[in-house]
Structures are given as structure tokens and as C-alpha cells.
Amino acid sequence: RVGAGLIEELSINTIRTLSIDAVQQADSGHPGTPMALAPLVYTLWQDFLRFDPEDAIWPNRDRFVLSIGHASMLLYSMLYLTGVKAVNAEYERPGEPAVTLEDIKRFREIGSKCPGHPEYRLTTGVETTTGPLGQGCATSVGMAIAGDWLAKRFNRPRFTMFNYSVYTLCGDGDMMEGVASEAASLAGHLMLGNLCWIYDSNRVTIEGHTDITFSEDVATRFLAYGWNVLRVGDANDTERIAQAIERFRRTNDVPTLIIVESHIGYGSPHKHDTSAAHGEPLGEEEVRLAKRSYGWPEDAKFLVPDGVREHFHAGIGRRGAKLRKAWASMLESYRAKYPELAKELEQMQRRELPDGWDADLPSFPADAKGLATRDSSAKVLNAIAPRYPWLVGGSADLAPSTKTRLTFEQAGDFEADTYGGRNFHFGIREHAMGAILNGLALCKLRPYGSTFLTFSDYMKPPMRLSALMQLPVTFIFSHDSIGLGQDGPTHQPVEQLIALRSIPGLVTLRPADANEVVEAWRVIIGHARQPACLVLSRQALPTLDRKHYASAKGVARGAYVMADAEHGKPEVILIGTGSEVAICAEAYEVLLRDGVAARLVSMPSWELFEQQSEAYRDSVLPPEVTARVSVEAGSVIGWDRYVGDGGAKIGMHTFGSSAPLKDLLHKYGFTLQDVVDAAMKQIERARQKA
Amino acid sequence: RVGAGLIEELSINTIRTLSIDAVQQADSGHPGTPMALAPLVYTLWQDFLRFDPEDAIWPNRDRFVLSIGHASMLLYSMLYLTGVKAVNAEYERPGEPAVTLEDIKRFREIGSKCPGHPEYRLTTGVETTTGPLGQGCATSVGMAIAGDWLAKRFNRPRFTMFNYSVYTLCGDGDMMEGVASEAASLAGHLMLGNLCWIYDSNRVTIEGHTDITFSEDVATRFLAYGWNVLRVGDANDTERIAQAIERFRRTNDVPTLIIVESHIGYGSPHKHDTSAAHGEPLGEEEVRLAKRSYGWPEDAKFLVPDGVREHFHAGIGRRGAKLRKAWASMLESYRAKYPELAKELEQMQRRELPDGWDADLPSFPADAKGLATRDSSAKVLNAIAPRYPWLVGGSADLAPSTKTRLTFEQAGDFEADTYGGRNFHFGIREHAMGAILNGLALCKLRPYGSTFLTFSDYMKPPMRLSALMQLPVTFIFSHDSIGLGQDGPTHQPVEQLIALRSIPGLVTLRPADANEVVEAWRVIIGHARQPACLVLSRQALPTLDRKHYASAKGVARGAYVMADAEHGKPEVILIGTGSEVAICAEAYEVLLRDGVAARLVSMPSWELFEQQSEAYRDSVLPPEVTARVSVEAGSVIGWDRYVGDGGAKIGMHTFGSSAPLKDLLHKYGFTLQDVVDAAMKQIERARQKA
Known part of the structure; x- marks a missing residue:
């Protein structure tokens, strides 16, 4: 490390060698990227990240998203070395570590807290499940949006309750995936100054060099999206990395992309800069050679030199604790001054519902002509939302058709100059919408998004992740069958219902009339840890006479x-x-x-x-x-x-x-x-x- | 029209009014874009498109893709006015028109050749089914790739059998969809000089003005992809449009984007430039006012003034016929000189199989240890491909894992300087890969693409279109279950098999061992009009003893x-x-x-x-x-x-x-x-x- 002291170098190489050893022991995994990016992640966490290992769910913490989920050992190494404490399902912190050295030794084994790709809920400190490329990037846009929304809602003069940053580590694959392009375009449009993507440009993919598929000018593309673009020419230059992160922190009006030129498999004499370093263990002999190049004892395994964990404790640990404690004490004063807001803030964190959220739920009289369930849903949504302040959402440019707009006076629109708005406009970007909803939910908002049912196909990957992460995201899909009529087969879903029903943990509801819509919403809102699909008709459906038929409570x-x-x-x-x-x-x-x-x-x-x-x-x-x-x-x-x-x-x-x-x-x-x-x-x- | 004569203006307004009247009569549809883009489509078709209405499947025709499929009346108007003749399922042209005025009058009615969105196979002259945004754009990249591949394979000195161009009409929605971004990046990388996207920048979407969601600099983004970017400031300026198309035709080394500033609902005094002109009829009174603004008889409906169809006949009709006849006579000489290639060219056009394609299919001896079906599939694919010259494909950066690389000596790679290669590299762009495969198949290549089964989620929309269009595309999905092991739940498909099985018309095959793989490929190759999914294991599977068990022919x-x-x-x-x-x-x-x-x-x-x-x-x-x-x-x-x-x-x-x-x-x-x-x-x- 240019200009780094011994302990910094020792810490960086500990991240590298823990990652190498874990992959070698598992005989499976991705060693090359942790070897390349250890200096970057070290610098970011140790010198910048506002994160307290003692309280990994502190609401105003900076978020670190490892969009390159295959480099999971980078994250597990950090969670272990910084001593992150586990949080349980009741949001308690009984004191156990999130990741032990034993977990790392059992990387990719059954029951380990260190699975192949980072899994939210399984491992404390993992902010979102990643692995499917592009998803982490797009999800991080949702986290940044949430940050701006929370700031607008909760911050008051002298009370900056929310000002967290979101750091996303991404790679060539993320840059190629369309979902990340969609999200980057929207992030630029929304001028998300709290968002920083760090692009590991190592020019190596599974099939070889990016020369064979990817020759665009990424920097110019992001300038076109309206981002601030910075470049770090050497992933080992921690000073330059620190400067770039500082530049990001001074840039408040647009998102930042830091392009870092790196060498996959750095330190491995034979696999450095090759796709062989990407997705398989180095092999025992190469492990030794790499360790030699780091000045590491060649035969030591899972070695954590004395002083390394203490060093992290004195850096991120001390800074994080101080920030978090200051925030907690600010919250006490805030509670005194703004009791309602403080209560709301805390309810959100525990995914509780506001009192009386359902007080205005309508009941629909029998009506042979009836109304479309997209229309009755609009009424129900607008009956719930005024009483549920952090219920927010929007559509992929179809709100007038899906009828998901919040129409009451204070609802407002979420735009670059109105971050408190509750109506989101995702543009014609279904895939990014899905991932952004996940990001919003991960930051404890209660989000919904809508499009036509047939276009649920465009957003299946993030829906799957909602289910895997058990996030209370609501997907509203109208135009749910041939019933939509003249738009024809491209717009008429046939196979989508069964596709949604087959996703484990996702609840799909297709209500029959207005009163079933009420009950469907009641079910959906009641689920704190389950995503749901609400499937609605374009055409009018009779409101059935519930004196004649059984109550819609049966939903x-x-x-x-x-x-x-x-x-x-x-x-x-x-x-x-x-x-x-x-x-x-x-x-x-x-x-x-x-x-x-x-x-x-x-x-x-x-x-x-x-x-x-x-x-x-x-x-x-x-x-x-x-x-x-x-x-x-x-x-x-x-x-x-x-x-x-x-x-x-x-x-x-x-x-x-x-x-x-x-x-x-x-x-x-x-x-x-x-x-x-x-x-x-x-x-x-x-x-x-x- | 600036500088246009009376007949040009009359023709343009005929396109506009046919579209307006059809939407009004159907009481459903999208009038605004045909009103805006009639001058553009008129100019492109009448003055440039190398297309013979008498033979709409002439192999070297220019392709016109209406990625904004909702503007379908633009296309139907052109098919009617230029007198395109229908082609039947046996590739015969019995002489009937592809679209009649009666079809236009029955726009969006059952049995009409003019459904809500353009449907390939249903209506001759529709080059691909569009409607789901972004798909037409990405599919057109496949068509352009096919053009380059065909040129490399069939062109010989003095025999330019293939040099067609691909024109794609797209809108703000296409520009926002990630699949189009992926495809544009790859098109730039591959330097597809035969590809021209025309971007209708009308700044209006369903939710309102693009200001609320889309403020990126599209021109700069495409420059970053390596495209040639042109701008036309007024969609009514046909001279400037013509100049831009000429510039495209002189640009042979990179794809071209022409950004056209237009006014949705042009001519409608009250709906011009509003989202109200996008997706609903103008209303009787507004129709009259629009017609008045065009100098059209206000009460005439479906009026085609004398001389308009004759004008098209004298323009695109005469030019197209001449080009097509010249090509047909060149083919005769070509056949004399290169009989094998000519035979191949014609077999491709009829989607016939080359003789002896299956002569080298292997048979696998019983083996308790066995091999993964991804590995046996690699052997089978490499036994078929040398005997099936237009079987081409690749992977979304996973060929070493999905084992779909063609390894024999002459196979080669498809890159900007080697357009004859048969191994494609799609990059980490599954969605674009799916659409590009459709484009290749529409141009009569026999394409396959591969990724992990779980990532089939990323490419569902184009797979659905493969099935709807009945295209013989093969999707190869390896790592087909928890059997892949340590990569974990993000990579382990659970619900994907049932999702694929539920797509109407798609055949999904999950073979049990190497010999079932052989038979699965035999089934797949035998289907000329059906897409298939081949679902393969990562892990070794025993090769069952077929003396003991029944023959794998049962597949x-x-x-x-x-x-x-x-x-x-x-x-x-x-x-x-x-x-x-x-x-x-x-x-x-x-x-x-x-x-x-x-x-x-x-x-x-x-x-x-x-x-x-x-x-x-x-x-x-x-x-x-x-x-x-x-x-x-x-x-x-x-x-x-x-x-x-x-x-x-x-x-x-x-x-x-x-x-x-x-x-x-x-x-x-x-x-x-x-x-x-x-x-x-x-x-x-x-x-x-x-």
C-alpha cells in the first residue's frame, strides 16, 4: 500500500488471505476479487464507513452493498475482523458475533454464516442478498432513495436523523446488466447525492477479457446519466481511493461513480489478471506463492495476526460507536421534542404498523355493474396510505392504468427537489423498479410498485430476491388476463400467475371483487416479512352481494x-x-x-x-x-x-x-x-x- | 412537409388519417405516434427501404422493426398502402394482400390482420412481434448480427448476396428499458454498421412528461457505446430525415442512432404533445379538428385519395421489385458457381435441416460414474454443429460453465473483425441475449444461447416472444437445481422449471443422462417452429445401461x-x-x-x-x-x-x-x-x- 503503515498492510493482507484460505478449504468460490479489492474495502470501512459493529442495524448507518456477491469472502472477512455483532429476528443483540472464524473455515458448508453468496437475514451485516448480477446496484438505488425520503420526513432543525451514504461495490457484470443501467439512469435523474458506486474494472470475466464483449466507455455513459465520475488508476493506491471517497462525500447533488482499475487475483503469480482467478480456488501451491508475494507465512492458514482486529476496533469500531451513540442521544432529545415522529421512526424500524392504519378501509355495497379491481384497489390504497405514512410506491410509467397513484392532497411526488413525496415515478424500467422496491424495504419503508401482470416477467429476478429476503414488498399487477382485451397476446398474461405462485414465500392474491380487494390488502399489510402480489383486473367486475354470498373475510x-x-x-x-x-x-x-x-x-x-x-x-x-x-x-x-x-x-x-x-x-x-x-x-x- | 410536393403530403396524411380512423373505430389504440411519425416512415419506406411489397420475405430485404409496437397502425397503414402481398406458412405468395382496408377498419377486432400490436406470422410484413418495450430494439440487434454473419458466409467476389440494413423505430420507453441498453452496448462493441435505430423523442409517456423520470443525455450515452449519433430537430422535416438516413448508409463501421424530435398527436389542436394522445382515441370531434389541420375532408373516413397507392407503387414498389429481381437473377448465377452455398441459402430460408446433420450423433456407453448433462450436451452440440453450418450461438459469459462452446477448428468467434464466427459472446446480458436469439432466428439462422437455469428469469420476456412467434430458438440452461451445490439459493433454481413449462408453445426438456441428451437434441433440432429449453445438470450423472433400461428414444x-x-x-x-x-x-x-x-x-x-x-x-x-x-x-x-x-x-x-x-x-x-x-x-x- 502506497504510504500505508505496517498495520494497514497487515490488515489488508489478512482480508486477502482469509478469503484465499476459505475458498481453498471449501474447494469452491471466488478468490480473485477479494485479493484485488482488499485495499479498497479496507480503506472504505476503516476510514469512512459510518457503521458500528456493535449495532449493525443502527438506522442511520452507511450501507455497504456488495453487488459482486460472488466476492462474498471480502464481506465475511470484514464482518469477522471488525467484530460485527449478530442481531436476531427480534432485533435484539445478545452479543454473539455475526461471523466467527469457524464460520469462515466452514465457508460454503451447511449451517455456516458464510454461504456462497451473501444472504440477508442469515448473516448480520449483509445489507442485501446479492449474487445475481446487477441486483445489488439497483437495490442500492432504492436504499439511497430511502435515505433521502427518511431525511425529508424525519430531519428537523438541529436534528439530522438521517444522512447516511450508500456504497456499492460493483463489477463488469453489473455494468453490463440492463437492470443496473436502468437504475443508474433513474439515480442520475433523482440526483441521489448519497449514492456511491465503486466499479471494480478488472477487465476479466468468465469467458476471458472484457475485450470480447464490453468496449463501451463506462465513464462517458455515467456522465450521460448525470453522475459525478471519478477514476482510481490503481486499486492498491489507498490514498487515491481515500481522495475519491472524500470527493464523493463533498458531492451532494448527484450520484458518484468511482472507477477503480484493479487486477483480479492480485499477488498470485500465475493467475493474476486471468479468468482462472475468478471462480475457482487458486490451488495449494498457488496459495503459497500468493502468500509469499504478500510477505505472509506461506503455510499459515486462517491467520489473523495480533493487532489486526484491535486496529479495526480502533478505527471503524471507535468511529462507528461514537456516531451511533451520538445519534442515539440525539434521538432522546428528538423524542422529547417530536414524540409522534420518534414513535413513527421506531415503529418503522421494527416493521410495526401504525395504529389505526385500517380505520378507513371501505366496504363496497353490492353492485351488478361493479368496478374493476384495479379501481377498487385504488380506493383501498388511498384509504390506507393517509394513515400509514411510510407506505410509498409508484409504477413503471403505468399509474393511470394500474391506478396506484396516491391522490390525497399531502401525498406528493418523489422527485429530485421533493424527496418527501410518496408517489414514485420509476419510468419504463420494471426491472429496476423491482430492485428499488427491495432497497426501500431494506431501509424499512413499506413500498409497492405496479405494472401490467404480463410485465411481471421483466422484474422476476428482484421479486425472487424479495421472497428470499422475506421483504414486505407489494407488487401490484393489473390487466391480469385476456380480460384486458384488444392490446392482444403480448399484453395478455397466461403463464404469469403460475410463475408467481411457484416462487417460495411469495403470496399471490387475485381478488374477485371490491370487497375481496379490501381483504386482500388487509392480508398484505398484515405480513411484515413476506412479499405479496396483488393481481387486478382491467375490466369491471360485479361487486357481489355479501348478504347472499359469504363474507369476503374468507380471503x-x-x-x-x-x-x-x-x-x-x-x-x-x-x-x-x-x-x-x-x-x-x-x-x-x-x-x-x-x-x-x-x-x-x-x-x-x-x-x-x-x-x-x-x-x-x-x-x-x-x-x-x-x-x-x-x-x-x-x-x-x-x-x-x-x-x-x-x-x-x-x-x-x-x-x-x-x-x-x-x-x-x-x-x-x-x-x-x-x-x-x-x-x-x-x-x-x-x-x-x- | 418542408419541400415536399402535393402527393408526398397527401401520402403522409393518408398514413395519419388511416391510423386515426382505425383507432377511433376500434375505440381503442394509440393514435398519437402515427400522427407524429408518418413523415418519417413515409420517407424511410418510400425513398430508402429495400423492400419489395410483392415478396415480403426476399432474404436480402431491409428489415423494418417497429419497436414501439403500440404504434401498430403506422405499420398496417404502410403494409396496406404499399400493397404488400401475403406469404403463407409454406412460404408461398398466392397473391392476397397482407392487409386490406377491411382489416384496417377492423383494427383490434377478432380475426383482423391488424391486431393491437404487430404479430409476426399473423401479418406478412411484420418482421417481429413487438409491444413489450425494448424487445424490438434488442431483437433488431440480432437481425443486424445475422446480416453480417450471412454476408460473411455467402458473399463472394461479385456476389453480394447479403447487405441488408435494419431500421428500428423506438421511443422513450425503449430508451429506458434495460434490455435495449444491453443490446446497444453489444451493438456498439460489434460495430454493426448495418443497424440504424431511429429514436422518436417526443418526451411524453403515459404518466406525463419525461421530465419526471428521464433526464439523461441519450446522445452522449450512445456515443459512449460507440454509436454514430445524428439528430433531426423536426419530425416533419423529411429532407433532414432523408439526409440522416443517407448519413447512416454511408456509415459502415458503427451503428447509427438518429434522434428525431417529434410531437405526439401532431395536428390535434388539443392533444398535441400530451399523454392523452398516446393510448386512447382522439374522439370524434378532435378527429375532425386534426383532419382539418391536415387540410383533409373532415368527415371522410378511411379515405385513400386517388394516386396515393400508385405513388407508393412507383416509389418503394418499383425500387424494391428491381432490387429483388436483380438479386434473384444474381442467385441464379451464384447457384451455377456455388451450388452448395446456394442450396444452403435456400434450405435456411425454408428452415430445412442440412442433409446428414445427425450423422455424427454419439451414443454413450453405460457408466456408473457418468458425466454431467452439460458435458454430454457439449459433445452432442459439437457433433451436430460441424454438419449444421448455420447453427450458431453462445452464452451470457458462462460458456466455460454451461459448456456450449463450439470447439471444432473452423467454428471461430463472432467479433467485429470476424463476422463469420459461430461462437457468440453476449456478455453478462441475458435479457439482450434472449432477444438477439429471436432476431437471429427471424433471419433464419438456428441460434442457441445459454446461462444458468436460475438466470432464465432475466430473459423471460424474449423467451415468451420466441414462443409467441414460434421461433426455433434453443435455450440451454445448466446448473439446473440445488445440485449445483455451494453457490447457494441465489443460484439454485426452484421455481424456474414450472415457469418455463407454463409458457404456451415452448418445449422444456430435462434429460436424465447422456443418451437422453442425444435424444433431446434430436427432438429440438427436429422442431422448425418451436422454441425449446434444454435443462442440464452441473453435477455428473450416471450413464444408464440401456441394455438393462429402455432406449432413450422414449425422450x-x-x-x-x-x-x-x-x-x-x-x-x-x-x-x-x-x-x-x-x-x-x-x-x-x-x-x-x-x-x-x-x-x-x-x-x-x-x-x-x-x-x-x-x-x-x-x-x-x-x-x-x-x-x-x-x-x-x-x-x-x-x-x-x-x-x-x-x-x-x-x-x-x-x-x-x-x-x-x-x-x-x-x-x-x-x-x-x-x-x-x-x-x-x-x-x-x-x-x-x-
């Missing part, structure tokens, strides 16, 4: 009997979701009139239904009633589970087409007559079998 | 009995896919040894199995055998269909975790004992029921 159980045969002994069960429940209800009435004992089941959520007891599930779908019909304007895949062997599934088997709704319902078999016929056939089949 | 039927109980009377059926077939085979042997009558079914493809006759399906899964176990290291959703009510589904219910393979198999219940236990329980259950 919370995923499926419920909406109307039944006399004595609860149905011959056939009609199961619908969303817009198709109304057709099923019509069919139910026709069958009833014809003396057929039918049961009507509304099934807004498979996931919630699966969480119910077997007894409840059997009460809704009695095993002995095998005549069943499901009706859903989406792929039939998966419905066998609910209609059973030989049950009828009315659904989509192909893509849709461009035509008015009524023609499509006829063409694809979603008419009243189709449902009644299927029910009669099912009854016939069941009788024959009996 | 073609989607599922087949690999081993059976004596007399074909099983008590229990074990169904596996991919890497889990080996576990099922082991369990089968254990059960056999214990005197249990079991059947072993390998089920590499649900979609192919569903296409079989009911008799065949029942022969594999006899309805009377209700004791069934499915084993697949993915989501269990959808398996009920094959195991039936109460059948056992061994699969994933959560995300995976980072650990060595064997620990994960144990943790998630994929051991031999788990399968045997499930089978015994199933038998018990069936007996109790009987």
Missing part, C-alpha cells in the same frame, strides 16, 4: 365457500379466482335454479390456502366431492391439485389474441354456458364412477 | 417406461426427471430386490408427453396404478397431474442453501431412502384404499 384463508348447496352437500364444486368468480357465481345460480346442488368457492390465493389446516382445506374442498370445475383465465397448470383426477379445468392453453373482451371470452371458453356444461359433465362423470 | 414422447415390474403390473410408479432419474432408478432396483413391483418412468418433457395420445399416456401412467412418486429437485407445483390425488411429490418447497451437493440432497429429502420410503407409503395407501 385471509386463501379459499372459502362463497355459496353452498343445501345442507352443505354439493354434487359439484365450482372454483374461481379473480374475474372468473363472477362467471362461476352466475353458473352457480343457474345450476341452483335447475336443482343442481353446487358449491361456489372463491380461491384468491393458493399459498394462503395451503397454509390452512387439512381440516379447513377439506371443509372447502371435501375429498368425497370429486365433481369439480376450476375457472381461471390463465394457464391450467397446477389446477389438478384442486380439481383432482379428472376434474375440469377451464383456463388458457395457448396465448390470447387481440379483440374485445366478450369475443375473447367466447373464443377461449369462459362463458356462462361453458362453465355450466363443464359442471354437468363433471356430475355425470362422478355418477358413473360411483 | 421424444416426453415420458417413457424405463424399467418395469414383471408382466407390466406395477404396484407403484416412480417418476423422475433429469438428475433425479438416477435416484429413482436406484430406488427401483432396491424395491425390485425387496420383491416390490415398481415401474420406473423417465419424464424429460411434460409438453411432449401431453402431446401424446391418451392411450400412450395411460400406458405409461396407468390410471389404475394410483401409488405414485414423483422426484424432481424443483417446485412440486404441477406434479399433482402426474402423481394423481394423494400421490407423493418429492421436490422443493423452499429456496435451497449453500452447501455441498450431498448435504443438500439429505437436507431437502432427495436420498435413496426418501424415495424408497415414499414408494412404500404409497403402496400402503393404495392398498388401504382398495
